[in-house]
Amino acid sequence: MHKVLIIEDDEKTALALCLRLKAHGYATWMASDGISGLNKATRCKPDVIILDIALPAGNGLDLAEHLRRMPETRAIPVIFSTASQDPQLRKKVIERGAVGLLWKPYDPDTLVSVVKHALAGPPRRLPGASAHADKAHVEGGKPGVKKILIVEDDQKVAMALAVRMKAAGFEPFIANDALSGVRSAMRTQPDAVVLDISLPAGDGFTVAERIQANMPAPMPIIFLTASKRTDLRQRARDLGAVAFFEKPYEAEGLLAAVRHATG
Secondary structure (H helix, E strand, C coil): CCEEEEECCCHHHHHHHHHHHHHCCCEEEEECCHHHHHHHHHHHCCCEEEEECCCCCCCHHHHHHHHHHCCCCCCCCEEEEECCCCCCHHHHHHHCCCCEEEECCCCHHHHHHHHHHHHCCCCCCCCCCCCCCCCCCCCCCCCCCCEEEEECCCHHHHHHHHHHHHHCCCEEEEECCHHHHHHHHHHHCCCEEEEECCCCCCCHHHHHHHHHHCCCCCCCEEEEECCCCCHHHHHHHHCCEEEEEECCCCHHHHHHHHHHHHC
16 A cells, blocks of 8 residues: 655645545555654655645755655655745756645645656656756764764854864764754764754754654753743753753853763
8 A cells, every 4th residue: 555645734635635545545644844744754654745835844845855865765756735826836846856746726636646646656757857866865973982963053053063072072963954953863863962942944842852752762952042931941851851051151061961961
């Protein structure tokens, strides 16, 4: 039985698609945002993905780019759907190797037909799409060296942290948004995560939840924030944080927390 993952934030639309596809003999999964979509795509290994372009926690175009970079999902055919009238969208989805683009409101039978064609053989890209596939980019680490994932959207801050971590004998990895943070955590299996709470494409708490849900053991997470909200510290504790720093923080204090978390 072929599996279809529907990544759509409109619950009624997603449920209607599920019912239609199940009636045609497909198994279906649903996700309502970019991060849960990425998580289900890697766990369920669907045969095709129906992906809405406008999503909470990251748009569908960014998610498609992440999926193409991951060895375990890069070959999955993606059918985009959108309510936007942006004439540039077709070019954008072609660049991401889409096999279909449906404009809402679309005819459900047309969508089922597109799904059937996508599953009929090797992924058929939209006309104009490049036929070659990107090389898989697999992140790793040096044997015996503790790996630290830094999820921070300020590139200067992230690079400064990475330099300090490397000088202290760690192997740092950097992600600049929520989606790539989850993806990098799943690839690198870090020994600890330094995680900013405010991120593009989803907040740090959501990233922490996804990481913890996909790790064989609880992941030490150190949260960073520029916010002065008093409730953030408690929420970080609830997610198993080993440390919590308000910006600007003492770099030596952060490094000491990393050493303690990985010791």
